[in-house]
Amino acid sequence: MLINQFLLLGAVLFCIGVYGVLARRNGVLVLMSIELILNSVNINLIAFGHLWGSESAVNAQVFALFIIAVAAAEVGVGLAIILLIYRNRTSVAFDEVDMMKG
C-alpha cells in the first residue's frame, strides 16, 4: 500500500500547525494550531502502522487514541491558562505576554 498521500497530508497539516503556533497572535488560534500538529502526527502514525501490517495497525490506532485523549487534556489546561490571561489583561494576544523575560 502506498502511503505517500497520507504522509504528504500529514506534512502539510504539520506545517500549517507550526505556522499557526509561531505566527498567530491570538491564543485560542495558537491552541488550535497545536491540535493540528498533533493530528498530523496521528495521521503519520496510523499510516505507518498500516504499512507494517495489521497487528501494528491496531497498535498505531490505539496509540493515536491515546494522543487524542492527551490532546484533549492539554486543551483543557491551555484554555484555562488563556482564560486566566484574559481575565488579567483583557486580551489574549500572545506577543503582549512577555513576563518570562529574564
Added chain:
Amino acid sequence: MLENAFVIPAITFVSFWLILFFGKRLPKGGSEIGVFAVGATLVLSLFAGYQWVDRDKTLAVEHGTEEVHAEDETEHATAPAGGTVPSLDGEPIVLIAEDGHDAEKIREPVRKEWSWFKVGGHDIKVGTHIDGFAVLMLITVAIISFLVHVFSTNYLHDDRRYTHYFAALSLFTTGMYVLVTASSTLGALFGWELMGLCSFMLIGHWWEEQPNSDAALKAFFTTRTGDIGLLVGISILFFAADRTFDIAAINEAALHGDIGRTALVAAAAALLCAVIGKSAQFPLHTWLPDAMAGPTPVSALIHAATMVVAGVYLLGRLYGVFWEGFDIGAGGFNVVALVGAVTLIIAAALAFVQHDIKKVLAYSTVSQLGYMVMALGVGAWTAAIFHLFTHAMFKGLLFLASGSVSHAVHSFDMKKDMGGLRKHMPITHATFMVGSLALAGVFPLAGFWSKDEILLGARLNGYEAFMVVGLVGAFMTAAYMARCVWLTFYGEYRGHGHPHESPLAITGPLVTLAVLSVGVGFLNSPLTDMWLGGLIDNETVLTAGIAHHDFSVPDALVSTAVVLLALGLGYLLFFRDRLPKGVTERSKPALAGYTFLVNKYYLDHLWTGVVVGSIKGPIARGAYWLNQNVIDGVVNAAGIASRRSGEWVYKWIDQGAIDGTVNGLGLGASETGGSLRQVIQTGRVQWYGSILFGAVALLALALVIFV
C-alpha cells in the same frame, strides 16, 4: 496477604481520593477515613508479617562465604548449643553453633507481577515482591503512619487545611507502601517520587508564611537533585542487566558478575546520589533541618521514620549492585561508608548548637541516617535494616513528644520557652526520656541492640576505623540528647502561661511508641536468637555472603561504657550546673577530649555569652563608680559592640565570603548571558517556539545530509 500485598497501597490510595472528594462533608473532616484506612493497612501488614513468619523455608541459597550464620530458632533447637556465657544483666546468652552447611534454606519471596506495557519487544512489568525486608518495612510504616494519624487528629484540630492534610498523609503512605513492595525499579521510582511530592505538600502545609514555602521548595529541589542519580542509575541498570527493571534479577546479575565492572560502578555511584539526596546525607543534608517547617506529626512520619529512610531502603534493596560496585566485601574503606561516617559526625556536632527542639531531632535524624548508610557501607546489612526499624520507633516517638511539648508551650524554642516541663507534662517527659535513652543506645532499649550490631559488624568486617567513628557518633548522640532533655524538661520553666499535659489522642501514640522503643530491640537480640535477622535474610544478602555476627559482650560493654560516659558528662554539664557559663570551667580541666564538642557548642553562644559578657562585665563595674546613667550607656555600647561584631561576621564571613562566591558565579554567568539575553530572552513564548523549531529543523537537515 503476601500474594495480594498490592491491596495495602491500594487501600490508602483509595482513601486519598475519598478524603479529597468527600472529606469536607464528613463530620470529622475526612480524618476518620484516613485513620480507618491506615488502621486497616496496619492490620493487614501485621497479618502479612504473621504469614511470613509462618512460611516454610523452601529456597536454598548457596553461601558466598564460610562465615557463621545465625540460624532460625526452630533449627537451632535441635542443633547442639555452643554454650552459655553470662551477659550484662546476668541472663545467659546462648552462643549459636557453627553452621556446617554450604547452602541455607530461607523463605522464598512471594512475587506477583502484571504486564504494564510492551514496547520494542520488551515486556515491562509491575508487581509486588514481598520478602521479610518488605514486610518489616510495611509494618514499620503502618505503625508510625497510624500513630501519626491518631496524633494529628488532635494536633491539627482547628487547622484550616485539615482535610487536605489527611489526604496528603494518605497519599504519602501509599507512596511508601508502593516503594517497599515494588518488584521493579520502575515501581520503586513511582513510590519514591510520590513521596517527594507529598513531602513538598506537607512541609509547605502552612505555605502562607514565606519560610515554610521556601523550606518546601528547598526540600523538593534538593531531593530532586539526588533523584537525577536515581533515574540515571535505573537506566544504566536496565541496559546493563539485559533490559530488565526487575530488582531481584538486577541483584542476581550484579552478584554473578553478569554486569560489566564500569557499568556497575557508574550505576552504584548514580544510585548513591539518590540515596544522598533522599536520605539527607552530607552534602545534601541541608534540606532536612529546614523541612521542620512542616507540622510536627509530618516531621515524625516523613522526616524521621519513613521517607528519609527510603534512601537507606534503596541501598538495602539493590544491595547486590552496591556490594559489587563499591567492593564492600573487601573491607577497609569505601565511598558508602565514608558518606555515612561524615554525615554521622557532622550532623551530630550540629545538633549541639540548636535552640529549636525539632532542629536537634532533625540533625539527630541526619546523624542516625548516616549511621545506617555507614552500616550498609561496612557490610552490616542486617544491622542497618534493624537500626532503620528501631530508629523509626524511637525517633517517631521523640518527634511526637516534641509536638506534644510545643502543643503545650506553643513554641519550639528550648532556650526561651521550655524548661522544667517534667512537672507539668509527666507522660510526655517519661516517653521523651525513653526515646532519648533508646536513641543514645542504653541497655536494654531498642537503640542499644541495633547500634551495637552495627559497631560489631564494622569491626568484624574489617572496617575498624568506621567502628571508631561509630563509637564517637554514639558518644555525641548521648551527649546532645542529654542537653536536649535538660533544656526541655529540667530547670525552671522559662515560657509563658501554664503548660499542661496533652490529651489522650497525643499521649496514646507516645506511650505506644515508648513501649515499642523498649521492646523492639529484643527482636534481634541474643535473647531471641537473632530472630528478626533470620526473617529478613534474603537471597541477595546470602549470595553476597554477608556475615551475620553473634552478639559480643566485650563490644557491647565498650559501646555501653562510651554511652554512659557521654550521659554522665551530659549530666555534669547540663544538669549539675544551673548556668551554662559554668560549663567551660568545669569541663576544660576534666575533659580534654570533649573540648572540640564544647567549642562547637560555644560557637553558637560566643557572641551572646562570652564576648558580650566579658565586655559588659569589667567596663560596667568600672562605670558603676561614676554614674548610674553611664551604666546604661556602657551597656548599650556593649550591646552595640556585640551587634557590630555580629554584623561584621555576618557581613564579611557569611555574606562576603560565602555568598560572595555564589553571587560571583551567578554574576559572571549573568554578564555573559546579558548580551544574549537581549536577543533571545524576549519573554515571548512564540519567539522561544521559533528558536525551538528552527533548531529542530537544522538538526533534521544535518541528519538528512550526514546520516
